[in-house]
Amino acid sequence: MRPRKATQRFWRQGEPFVWASGAALALTLSMTAVLLGVVLRNGLGVFWPSPVAEVELADGTRLLGEELQTQINPDTGVESVKFKVGNMEDGPAFRWVEKRVIRKKFYPPGAFVLERLTNMNYYGTFQDLQTPGWESTTEGTPAERLDAALAAVRDQYNQVVQPLADQQAAVAEELKSRLKYQILRAEYDRKHRLAEGAAPDADAVVRLEKHLAELRADEQRLKQKSDRLTAELSEKEANLRRNVAIFRDAQGREKPIALLDIVRYTRPNQMGFGSKAAHYGAKIWELLTADPRESNQDGGLYPAIFGTVLMVFLMAATCFPLGVVAGVYLGEYAKEGPLVRLVRIAVNNLAGIPSIVYGVFGLGFFIYLIGGQFDAWFFPERVEAGEPVFGQGCILWASLTLGLLTIPVVIVSTEEALRAIPRGVREGSYALGATKLQTLWRVLVPMASPGMMTGFILAMARAAGEVAPLMLTGAVKNAPVPLDSTFPFLHPDRQFMHLGYHILDISCKSPNVEATKPMVYVTTLLLLLIVLSLSSVAIYLRSRMRKRYYMRAI
Amino acid sequence: MKTTRTTPTMPSTPEPIQHVMKLPPPHVAGVSRDPSAAEGIRDPIVRSQNLHLYYGATEALKDITLDFPRHDVTALIGPSGCGKSTFLRCLNRMNDLIDGVRTTGVIELDGRDITDKSLDVIELRRRVGMVFQKPTPFPKTIYENVAYGLRIAGVRRKAVLDEIVEKSLRRAALWDEVKDRLHDSALGLSGGQHQRVCIARAIAVDPEIILMDEPCSALDPRSTTRIEDLIGQLRGQYTIIIVTHNMQQAARVSDWTAFLYEGALIEFGPTDRLFTKPQKKETEDYITGRFG
Numbered sequence: 001m002r003p004r005k006a007t008q009r010f011w012r013q014g015e016p017f018v019w020a021s022g023a024a025l026a027l028t029l030s031m032t033a034v035l036l037g038v039v040l041r042n043g044l045g046v047f048w049p050s051p052v053a054e055v056e057l058a059d060g061t062r063l064l065g066e067e068l069q070t071q072i073n074p075d076t077g078v079e080s081v082k083f084k085v086g087n088m089e090d091g092p093a094f095r096w097v098e099k100r101v102i103r104k105k106f107y108p109p110g111a112f113v114l115e116r117l118t119n120m121n122y123y124g125t126f127q128d129l130q131t132p133g134w135e136s137t138t139e140g141t142p143a144e145r146l147d148a149a150l151a152a153v154r155d156q157y158n159q160v161v162q163p164l165a166d167q168q169a170a171v172a173e174e175l176k177s178r179l180k181y182q183i184l185r186a187e188y189d190r191k192h193r194l195a196e197g198a199a200p201d202a203d204a205v206v207r208l209e210k211h212l213a214e215l216r217a218d219e220q221r222l223k224q225k226s227d228r229l230t231a232e233l234s235e236k237e238a239n240l241r242r243n244v245a246i247f248r249d250a251q252g253r254e255k256p257i258a259l260l261d262i263v264r265y266t267r268p269n270q271m272g273f274g275s276k277a278a279h280y281g282a283k284i285w286e287l288l289t290a291d292p293r294e295s296n297q298d299g300g301l302y303p304a305i306f307g308t309v310l311m312v313f314l315m316a317a318t319c320f321p322l323g324v325v326a327g328v329y330l331g332e333y334a335k336e337g338p339l340v341r342l343v344r345i346a347v348n349n350l351a352g353i354p355s356i357v358y359g360v361f362g363l364g365f366f367i368y369l370i371g372g373q374f375d376a377w378f379f380p381e382r383v384e385a386g387e388p389v390f391g392q393g394c395i396l397w398a399s400l401t402l403g404l405l406t407i408p409v410v411i412v413s414t415e416e417a418l419r420a421i422p423r424g425v426r427e428g429s430y431a432l433g434a435t436k437l438q439t440l441w442r443v444l445v446p447m448a449s450p451g452m453m454t455g456f457i458l459a460m461a462r463a464a465g466e467v468a469p470l471m472l473t474g475a476v477k478n479a480p481v482p483l484d485s486t487f488p489f490l491h492p493d494r495q496f497m498h499l500g501y502h503i504l505d506i507s508c509k510s511p512n513v514e515a516t517k518p519m520v521y522v523t524t525l526l527l528l529l530i531v532l533s534l535s536s537v538a539i540y541l542r543s544r545m546r547k548r549y550y551m552r553a554i
Numbered sequence: 555m556k557t558t559r560t561t562p563t564m565p566s567t568p569e570p571i572q573h574v575m576k577l578p579p580p581h582v583a584g585v586s587r588d589p590s591a592a593e594g595i596r597d598p599i600v601r602s603q604n605l606h607l608y609y610g611a612t613e614a615l616k617d618i619t620l621d622f623p624r625h626d627v628t629a630l631i632g633p634s635g636c637g638k639s640t641f642l643r644c645l646n647r648m649n650d651l652i653d654g655v656r657t658t659g660v661i662e663l664d665g666r667d668i669t670d671k672s673l674d675v676i677e678l679r680r681r682v683g684m685v686f687q688k689p690t691p692f693p694k695t696i697y698e699n700v701a702y703g704l705r706i707a708g709v710r711r712k713a714v715l716d717e718i719v720e721k722s723l724r725r726a727a728l729w730d731e732v733k734d735r736l737h738d739s740a741l742g743l744s745g746g747q748h749q750r751v752c753i754a755r756a757i758a759v760d761p762e763i764i765l766m767d768e769p770c771s772a773l774d775p776r777s778t779t780r781i782e783d784l785i786g787q788l789r790g791q792y793t794i795i796i797v798t799h800n801m802q803q804a805a806r807v808s809d810w811t812a813f814l815y816e817g818a819l820i821e822f823g824p825t826d827r828l829f830t831k832p833q834k835k836e837t838e839d840y841i842t843g844r845f846g
Contacts, residue, residue: 424690427648428752431684432703432759433676442706443692548739549693 036528043525046518047283049268049276052111052123054250055083055097056104063095064111064123064250070099086113086121087249093120094514107269110142112247115263117293120515124247127254131243146245146265153243153259161236168229171222177486179219181382186212188381287522296477296506297516301526303481307496308464308530310482311399314492315463319403319410320456324445326407327414327452332440344415350408359469362401367393367473389493393474395482396492401473402466406459410452417451418444447549453542457535464531467500475501477509499527599624599763599793600645605659607640607649614640616818617659622763622810627785627794629808629825631801633840637817638797642765645795646682647675663763680707683756687768689748691740691755696723696732699740699751703759718758726754727784746777753784757792764788766796770803782807801841805829813837 010016054064065085072079079099086093114122126142129149133156136149190208237260244256266279290300330347334340371390375382379389390396421444429439467475475498482494503523506516598621607615615637622628630638640649647668649655661668668678680703691699698705700719709715719736723729728750732743740751749769756764766785770778785794785807798804804811805825812822813836821828821837832838 422688422690424686424688425692427651427684428686428690428692428755429702430651431646431648431679431686432706432755433680434702434706435676438706442702447693549741 039521039524039528042518042521046522047280047287049113049266049271049279051107051268052113053083053105054108054111055102057097058101058103062250062252063097064108065095068094084121085250086123087255088119090249090253093512109269110267111269112142112265112267114247114257114265115298116257117261117263120294120298122247122249122255122257124249124255127246127248129243129245130256131259133240133243143267149243149245149259150262153240156240157260161233161240164229164233164236168226168233171226171229173486175219175222175226179215179222183212183215183219184381184385186215188384287526291480292478295510296502297510297512297519301497301499301502301523303479304497304499304502304523305526305530306481306483307395307475307479308499308527309534310490311395311402311470311496311498312460312464312534314395314399315402315406316456316460318400319407319459319463320452322403323407323410323455323459324414324452327411328418328440328445330411331415331418332436332444347408347411351412354468355405355466356468356472358401358405359472362397362404362469362473363393366397366400367391371397393472393476393495394493395474395496398470398473398475398496398498399492401469402463405466405469406463409459409462410455413455413458414448414452417448417454420451421447446545450542450545450549453538453545457538457542460538461531461535464534465500465527467498467504470498470501471504477501477505499523499530503527595621595623597624598622599664600795601660601662602641602644603660603662605641605644605657605661607637607644608656609652610654614817615644615657616816618814618819620812620819620822622793622795624793625790626809627789627796627807628810628812629804630795630797630812630814631799631804631840632814632820634799636814638814639767641814642684642767642795642797644669645763645765646679646684647673648684650675680759681761682763682765683759683761684765685749685752685756685767685769688772689745689752691743691748691751693739693741695737696740696743696751697736700754700758702755707759719754722754722758725757725784725788726750727780727787728754744777746773746780749773749777749781750784753781757788761792763793763795766794768797768799771799778803801829813840815840 050066052064053067054062056062063083063085065083068082068084070079070081080096081099081102083095083097084093085091085095108125110125112122112124112126114124116122126146129136129145131149131152134152136152137145139145140148186208190205190212193202193205193208241258241260243259245259245262246254246256248254264279264282268276271279287300288305289302291303292301293299330340330344334343368391371388371392371394372383375388375391382389383391425443425447426439429443430436434442474495476495477497479495479497482491482496483489484491503520506523507513507520510516600622602618602620602622605615605618606613618641630642632638643649644657644661645663645668649657657669659669663678663681667673692702694702697719700722701709701715704715704718709718720729720733723732728747731747740748743751749772753764753769770781773781782803785796788794789809796804796808808825810823811825811828813820813828813832813834815836821832821834823833828837829841832841838844
């Protein structure tokens, strides 16, 4: 029977439902697109050199800097422009200027933007070089002269300072990581021997005393060497620092800037597309390979990238096998009953626990309990000295905590994937005389592997983006890459940097939020790209598995 | 219906079903059967005695006593839910995989009780192979599918595996179709080929008995014909027990037929006799299509 009214027909045909679901999809997609758009727009543009404007204001002051944004005050209707003027030692690096007081605006072709090791960017024009360290030519364009001077200072640095710095670092490393702990150990041993009531002249104590004295002498010698090297180093550096380039800012103030401090310079108003692209490439390279500087506001993100990826791999290496084995047990071996159902509910609900709770758990369980116990057995002297090894946050515990956080996803998807395999396949294997284990390993696990991979992808994406648990289990603001030339080369007992934590740190804990804003976008974009590329690899692997284990007509 | 069997077929008998073809007597030397009496099987390979099977409280098989002759094809027929598949699955203890199944009575394989809990089911299943209703090739290459049973039994030598895989595929009448792509995924084959892979896989471990649980019900008529031909070729080397819904098929391929109804064995006898002169009313009703 046909509904009489058009409205009735409308509802009967389910039209509104189609619309509602379509709208919901469109809404979520557009929100995602907006988020991605904002990140891409702001993140990708950070390293592209923008033109440097010089403005003259009504009161006669002049500014030189990058024009960032325009804003209209809703109350007064006054339009203001934000300039990044840099030169932090002379005042704020960002200036809001009312548009109506701008008398003149132009783009001086000779404007330099210097990227410096400290105090961020300098905007100005080149005046002269003062290089007591060597003869510098007075001929050529400013850029040629500056290039030559920068090359010379880098040469000298590499020849004179770098070897000293390397030597000093090696001595410091020897002192800090080897000798210090050996002395701690010896002192600890001596203290406990004496406490046990051994006679002072007992052989062991005498030997210990002798050993300790040797170590102390060694330490003394190294300390002296280190001091000597440090003094020499600072002297050489100060010498080199005397070679300066003199720049003049928009106000006409001259400023000598040590050539050593200049990381690189640009003249955006003169750059063509090619040189801008080259600069962009160089900045991206720096981002991917260099350490951060200026309290994370500038420089690269290599330690954070390394930390994030290493953490995800460690997490995967622990959570994936465990989750798969647990899922296999639940799906194949556990006898269905109230207990198993309860376990299943509990596993599903684990995914809903706030991640900070995992962080607290990781802190209590991994760091204090396991790490603390481990330290008590193997490094008691370091615990006494207040320098625990595993009893503090480190990349190992952070990875395990995240593994715990993501394991439910792997368990559930493994179980589901096993359940989806038709019974006939199992029976086919059993009927050939296969044992349960053989069936599992040779047939079921390969067939379930794409499903397991799905869980793995979800787990990985979640782990890479998680920050809260890391704050409590070992992510820090600044740490070297946990990879070096001392045994065991990769140090899971070190604190580490993480891109997600880096975002939190520079966006919320930085003294100069304005200055770190571009870096926040870049870091966000980088984290998204890393998650994307990690899961792309996993998705590619999954599609290969699917092709291989695709079941038709079964 | 026309079959392509190599053995001569006899003209169809008018009673009780017009289109059922009668089978020739068994052609294996040394094995003869007395067509007049089902009880007179001289050399049974499997003897089921007073077998009862319970799914929880439900009695699915009721007191089945039945001898399966060696090297012959025996068909189990009956309406859906009569227990023929369940009975078949008792013969290689596949019912162990289902919770809540319990049996009483005895099934002897060459005099050894296979319902015994202490029996090594792995060993049993190597002697009693099985082909299922839905073909279930493993997601491996054709070669690895056929070699699966050997590999799990610990055969490692490539020469041995190669030889047995080829022999099994030839016996399963699949060799010519797949010899050039042995190392392609078995999943890429057609449904009929899938089932022949499964048969080759079962043959490869050299069982004494092959159980077939409606092996053609998911296949098209052409593939069905090929599988039936194959059963004809395997007769004499293997004891085959086949469950089928299709009475023409039972008549075409089997030497002996057992009719089960509601969990009980109604009648057992040589196929031609059971189809032409059924001794029980239920059998006659069923094969003439009055119910079922």
